[in-house]
Amino acid sequence: MIFRKPLPPTPVLETARLILRPYAEHDLEAVQHIFPQWDVVRWLHAGIPWPYPDDGAATNWAQCVEQREKGEKCFWAITLKGDDALRGRIDLWPFDGTKRDMRGFWLDPALHGQGLMTEAADAVTGYAFRVLEWPFLYLTNAVENRASGRVKEKQGAILVDIERRDYVSGPADGQIWRLDRDAWLSRRG
16 A cells, blocks of 8 residues: 655645645644534544643644654644634544544534535545545544534545444444545546
C-alpha cells in the first residue's frame, strides 16, 4: 500500500463555504472556548480528558506540533470563508497497518446540521486520494453518533465492522467504515 510518510506540510484547502487552513497556535483560545462541550467530546476517544482542563488546548497543541513535525498527521482548522476564526478541526493520518482509523473531526455545535462537516471531510478526502494518492481511508464513529455516520454515508463509505470502543462518554459500539479511492473518485466524475 502507498501511504506517504512523512506527510508533507498541511496545505490550505478551500470549499464553497470553508477555508481549511493549518491548525495554528493562535487557534488555542477558540479551541478552549468551543471544544469543552459535551456535544463536541462525548463521542471522541476516551483519551481526551473530561472535564476538559483549563490547559487542555495548550496541551493538545504541543502534541499536534510534535506529530506535525514528524510528518505523522495533518491538522486543519475549519474556518468559514470571510472569517479566519477556528470553528472546528479535522485531522488526517496514514494507515499504520493495524488501527482502522485515519481521520477525525469536530465542529462547533452552533454550526451542526448545515452540511459543513461533510464539506470539510470531502476536501480532506480529496487531498488524501488526489494528492497523497492513498488507496483507501478507514473512518470511525460511535454507532450512536448518527451525524458522524451520515458524513461517511454521504461520502460513499461502506460499513465494514462494528467493534466496542472507549469514548469520553464511556464504552459503546463503534462503526468502522472503508472509503475506497476509486469508488470515491468515480462518484465525482
